Amino acid sequence: MNFFWHTLAVICMFIPGYLGYGLILGKGKILHFGHEGIVMVTGYTVFILLMQFHTGYILALFGGLIAIAAVSLLFALLALRLEADAFGVMSLAVHLMLFAVVLNWSSVTRGALGIPGLLRFPFLQTPFDFAMFGLVVAVFFFWLMWKVDRSAFGRKLAALAEHEWHAKSLGIYRRKVYILA
Numbered sequence: 001m002n003f004f005w006h007t008l009a010v011i012c013m014f015i016p017g018y019l020g021y022g023l024i025l026g027k028g029k030i031l032h033f034g035h036e037g038i039v040m041v042t043g044y045t046v047f048i049l050l051m052q053f054h055t056g057y058i059l060a061l062f063g064g065l066i067a068i069a070a071v072s073l074l075f076a077l078l079a080l081r082l083e084a085d086a087f088g089v090m091s092l093a094v095h096l097m098l099f100a101v102v103l104n105w106s107s108v109t110r111g112a113l114g115i116p117g118l119l120r121f122p123f124l125q126t127p128f129d130f131a132m133f134g135l136v137v138a139v140f141f142f143w144l145m146w147k148v149d150r151s152a153f154g155r156k157l158a159a160l161a162e163h164e165w166h167a168k169s170l171g172i173y174r175r176k177v178y179i180l181a
Contacts, residue, residue: 005127012134016141023145027154028181029161031088034075037095040102042068047115048108057121071098076179157181 021035045067049060075094079087102109109115124130148154156177159167164174 002127005131009127009131009134012131012138015138019141019145023148023154023157024181027149027161028157028177029084030079030178030181031084032075032079032091033088034071034091034095037098038068038071038075041071041098044102044109044115047118050119051115051117052108073179076181079178080175153177153180 017035017039021032024030024032024035042064046060046064049055049063050057055063075091078090078094082090103111105111120130124133156167156172159170159172160174160177168174
């Protein structure tokens with residue numbers, strides 16, 4: 001039964017990233033291949049802060065949010081400067097660059113071996129607990145993406161995807177929407 005709970009937990013861990021990717025590519029039609037790079041940088045930031053600097057969970061998660069903001073801002077600036085296809089290629093190149101850094105910076109990331117002995121939250125000790133927490137987070141992200149999709153921001157993203165010049169005439173500015181996306 002542990003295999004089932006572990007599989008459910010892994011599926012639930014990937015759902016938030018895929019929902020975000022669906023919003024960017026599906027609704028906004030922004031060809032973006034950098035999501036896995038963003039997740040990788042964030043994960044390593046959190047666990048390096050936890051394991052090597054012995055910060056608490058809250059401070060490590062806050063550091064992860066700062067890492068997400070920094071890498072996402074890099075991708076947003078690239079999206080504003082490049083055409084759609086060029087941004088797709090550049091985001092893939094940046095993702096592969098981040099992947100190469102993680103694999104080759106062995107003194108910090110241990111390369112392909114990863115970081116051993118990662119600490120779990122105290123309330124996530126069994127595979128069942130982990131799967132249920134992942135399910136709650138996945139359901140929350142389903143709800144959040146549904147709200148974002150039907151919000152004014154979702155409509156602005158769709159308007160920019162269809163006709164940027166019409167959206168601009170309605171007061172929808174690409175720079176602001178792309179940075180938020």
